[in-house]
Amino acid sequence: MFVNFLGLLCLALSSLVLGQTNADIQNDPISVFVTTPGSGSGNYVFALNVPSNSEDIYFHLSGPDAYQWIAVGTGSEMKNSLMFIAYLNSTGTGVTLSPRISTDETEPSYSSSINVETLSGTGVANGTITVNGRCTNCTTWNKGSLDLKSMNQAFIYGLGPSSGSLVKLQSNSLSANLERHSVYGNFEMNMTKATGGTNGTTLLSTSFPSITTSSGASQDGHQTSDGNWPVIIHAAVLSIAFIIIMPSGAIFLRIIPASVRWHWVNQSLATILIGIGGVLGLWLSTMYNRSSSYNSAHQVLGIICVIAVFVQWFLGFWHHYQYKKHQTPTKYGAVHLHMGRIILVFAIVVGAIGLSWSFVKTSIIIAYVVIAGIIVAIVLALSVLKRHTSASFSFLQAKGSERSLNAEGSYENIEDPFSNRHEYRPYESNTPLASYPHRGDSR
Numbered sequence: 001m002f003v004n005f006l007g008l009l010c011l012a013l014s015s016l017v018l019g020q021t022n023a024d025i026q027n028d029p030i031s032v033f034v035t036t037p038g039s040g041s042g043n044y045v046f047a048l049n050v051p052s053n054s055e056d057i058y059f060h061l062s063g064p065d066a067y068q069w070i071a072v073g074t075g076s077e078m079k080n081s082l083m084f085i086a087y088l089n090s091t092g093t094g095v096t097l098s099p100r101i102s103t104d105e106t107e108p109s110y111s112s113s114i115n116v117e118t119l120s121g122t123g124v125a126n127g128t129i130t131v132n133g134r135c136t137n138c139t140t141w142n143k144g145s146l147d148l149k150s151m152n153q154a155f156i157y158g159l160g161p162s163s164g165s166l167v168k169l170q171s172n173s174l175s176a177n178l179e180r181h182s183v184y185g186n187f188e189m190n191m192t193k194a195t196g197g198t199n200g201t202t203l204l205s206t207s208f209p210s211i212t213t214s215s216g217a218s219q220d221g222h223q224t225s226d227g228n229w230p231v232i233i234h235a236a237v238l239s240i241a242f243i244i245i246m247p248s249g250a251i252f253l254r255i256i257p258a259s260v261r262w263h264w265v266n267q268s269l270a271t272i273l274i275g276i277g278g279v280l281g282l283w284l285s286t287m288y289n290r291s292s293s294y295n296s297a298h299q300v301l302g303i304i305c306v307i308a309v310f311v312q313w314f315l316g317f318w319h320h321y322q323y324k325k326h327q328t329p330t331k332y333g334a335v336h337l338h339m340g341r342i343i344l345v346f347a348i349v350v351g352a353i354g355l356s357w358s359f360v361k362t363s364i365i366i367a368y369v370v371i372a373g374i375i376v377a378i379v380l381a382l383s384v385l386k387r388h389t390s391a392s393f394s395f396l397q398a399k400g401s402e403r404s405l406n407a408e409g410s411y412e413n414i415e416d417p418f419s420n421r422h423e424y425r426p427y428e429s430n431t432p433l434a435s436y437p438h439r440g441d442s443r
């Protein structure tokens with residue numbers, strides 16, 4: 001009974017303290033914005049104070065360390081916004097505060113012209129990244145300004161990815177590479193309420209973990225859940241094209257020699273998807289600082305790979321056209337065959353480089369390489385098997401050997417799912433398409 005009484009008393013006292021903290025801050029020269037970025041992940045808090053007769057800005061920024069980074073920015077959009085971005089330092093025991101300016105809806109860049117320093121209370125504890133800071137020249141900057149007299153100054157906020165598939169961002173660099181935010185939104189802040197006091201003492205003495213409601217600030221619109229979907233689509237489209245569709249086209253051609261037309265449709269679809277993935281990759285490159293120069297290994301090799309795919313498709317088309325016209329193997333066929341194998345292996349390597357470049361965990365990269373390697377091994381094994389085994393021989397064993405070779409060395413009147421007539425020719429190592437329409441066929 002006594003224990004229960006003590007528990008209720010402690011609960012009442014904590015509620016009283018919490019209520020006093022939220023109530024007291026209503027009268028303090030501080031504006032505070034509070035929101036919950038995710039279920040059970042803790043609050044995101046941004047508070048601001050401008051001492052009387054000063055343009056120095058004291059601020060508090062905190063949020064769950066489940067996210068790669070937490071940030072606040074001036075204005076209603078990213079373009080020309082001055083931002084404070086916080087993330088764990090290289091050891092994971094402290095915080096790096098990076099002042100940045102964004103020129104568009106892209107990754108903001110570190111700005112050495114912004115004078116900002118961290119103050120006491122900055123650190124990481126209990127699953128929360130906390131920054132107390134002061135900026136001495138944040139009222140105006142190139143293409144932007146902060147209105148200290150505004151009662152509804154616009155701000156934006158964002159929190160970096162929380163995906164468990166990514167390597168945790170830990171860096172001492174002020175220009176560390178950032179991934180796309182998972183959550184973002186807008187809020188407005190009363191700058192006149194935030195004005196007063198001396199040297200930010202009121203802000204620095206406030207217990208922000210106890211603050212649960214906004215004061216002098218309010219959400220503007222709805223919070224938006226986001227993700228790095230462009231990168232996911234880019235990776236998924238190219239992986240499907242290179243690891244599933246292209247190998248399946250090669251496998252079907254070797255298992256079912258009558259599938260020449262299917263091979264063409266299949267590889268054309270893969271080529272189109274690769275083109276889409278390549279264009280999406282070029283667009284993605286404009287969004288991040290590390291890729292804007294187009295000089296990374298993944299970008300250079302990726303562009304070469306995409307171009308090679310289109311060249312290979314044309315070689316296959318031209319070989320088929322010449323073969324139908326002259327009924328004889330061409331040098332383009334041999335190039336098409338071997339080039340396809342090289343591109344397949346090359347593309348897998350480029351994909352692995354891209355995954356590591358996107359801060360994906362090593363376990364995912366290993367799984368990708370193993371799966372892709374197995375598929376490549378199957379394709380190469382079937383190619384070797386095809387070189388030593390005639391597809392027509394296997395087909396005749398299944399259908400019976402009542403048909404005989406004609407004068408041109410082909411089997412006529414064998415049912416073809418794509419036409420009323422089909423022929424088989426002995427496999428030739430420099431001819432990737434093992435069967436073609438008869439000379440007299442009208443197709």
